[in-house]
Amino acid sequence: MAGSRRQQIVEAARSILSEDPQSTLAVRTVAARVGIGASTLRHYFPTQQSLHEAIFAAALEDTPSEMRIHDTSTPARTRLRECLVQLLPPQQPISGAAADRILTALSTSFGSSSTDEARNAWGAYTLRTLDAIVGWLRVLAHQGVITDVDLRRRARFLLTVVEGIALTRIIPVTRPTSAEEEAILDDALSVVFRDTPA
Incomplete structure (x- = not known):
């Protein structure tokens, strides 16, 4: 119980x-x-922190959705973009208690007081997310939309870009505008689709 x-x-x-x-x-x-x-x-x-850590760990257990990745009636870039965007935190400015929770979670995972449990949860989340992106790319490769070469490397590249955008959304620094975020994501997608078959 x-x-x-x-x-x-x-x-x-x-x-x-x-x-x-x-x-x-x-x-x-x-x-x-x-x-x-x-x-x-x-x-x-x-403690309040122990509750926040448990919430953070539970959030990391969520598996990304495939969204419309199989829907060939929608352009491939649109489908992949939708899948990647779900990995981002909310776009509205985060402040107060929400920002404190996120910063506490990051500190718990990576700071001097980090715990094995938090690091393991983050590592498992990263691997699950990377595998999900590889899966999305594999679907597009099977559809002939991208080449089936270095899917894991491309997935890691996309995850790095998404994590960078996520970090700018949650850490109190000058945030890029929505248009700048979209341009960054478009640049990343251009790399993935660069070798698109004719």
């Missing part, structure tokens, strides 16, 4: 965040959503 209760708490917190990305995830709010007391929630997640 402990595993399922813990999962219920994480899912409730994720649900609250999907409704209100700026939510601070107050213990009483999350506990009420699950139908438990605040002390019970604290039994599973003694």
Whole structure:
């Protein structure tokens, strides 16, 4: 029962965040959503950071969708773009509690206080995402839209570009405009489609 209760708490917190990305995830709010007391929630997640880490790890377990990658009635670039865009965080400026959560998650994964669990979750997510992109490229190669050469290298290139755009969305620096982001993604797609058969 402990595993399922813990999962219920994480899912409730994720649900609250999907409704209100700026939510601070107050213990009483999350506990009420699950139908438990605040002390019970604290039994599973003694600190706010432990809850945030669990939410982050759960988000990393999500598998990217294939979207319309198989739909040949839609241009291949459009299909691949849609698949890649789903990997990005929301485009609106992130501030307050949402920004703090993301920065805490990044620090937990890569900072001096990083944990093996967080690094492993991030590594597993990266491999799953890379495999998903390879799969999308393989579909396009089977359709004859791109050549079936170095798909993993191309996938890693696309993931690097997407991660770069994602980083500019979540770290408080001067953000590129939507048009600049689209141009960057178009440049990356041009590399992938450069050897498109005639």
